[in-house]
Amino acid sequence: MNFHGLFFGMRELSNLPFVLSLPGFRSCSACRLRGTCSAPVPGAGMALSPLLLVGEAPGATEDEQGLPFIGAAGRLLTELLEAAGCPRSLVYISNVVKCRPPGNRRPFEDEVAACSGWLLKELEVVGPRVIVALGATAYEFFGGEGVTVNRGSIKMWGEYAVIPTFHPSYLLRGYNRKFREFVVADLRHAASLAFSRGEI
Secondary structure, eight states: OOOHHHHHTTSOOOOOSOSOOOTTTTTOOSSGGGGTSSSOOOOEEOTTOSEEEEESOOOHHHHHHTOSSOSHHHHHHHHHHHHTTOOGGGSEEEESSSSOOGGGOOOOHHHHHHHHHHHHHHHHHHOOSEEEEESHHHHHHTTOOOHHHHTTOOEEETTEEEEEEOOHHHHTSGGGGGGHHHHHHHHHHHHHHHTOSSOO
16 A cells, blocks of 8 residues: 555645754753763654654664664664555654663663653654554553564554554564564554544
C-alpha cells in the first residue's frame, strides 16, 4: 500500500524540519547528559504527520550532526520504512531523550523524566494518530513493557495508539537480521492505521 497519496488528501503538509527549535531547548541542562554531549538533538520530519516514530536516544553520528536517526540504524530505518510503503518523508522521528548518553548506554530513569517535556511538546505540536515505539526504552515511556511479546500490538496511551517494534540497532546485530520482516510488517500496520480515515 502506498501511503503518500492518502496523506496528501488528509492534512496540510508542513516543511518545518524541527518543531523543537523552541526557547530553552538548545541550552537545556535539566539532566547530566547535557554535560557530555555536543548538543541536544531535536526530532525531525513532517511536522503534521499522523505517524510519529520514537527511539531511545541520539547516537554518535546524530550527536555530531544534530539530526535524529542518520547513523547506521537510521539508514536501516529509512530502508524499513520504504519496504513498508511509507517513505521517511511522511513521518516524524524523534527520541525519548535528546542528548546522547555516554558510550550509547541506556538513559537512566531520571534522565528520561527530565527530558520528557520535550517529547510531550512534540506530540502536542505534531499531533500524530499513531506512535511507533522503537525498542524497550521508548515503549516503557508510554507505559508498556515487553517489546518481543507485544510487537505489532496496539496500546492506547491517552489519545495515541502506540505500537511497539524492535529498534533498528537491534537488527544490525547479525543474529537478529531475521526480525527485519517483523519490523517491516509492524511499520506497515502502523502506517495503515495512521493514514486511514477510520477510528483506530
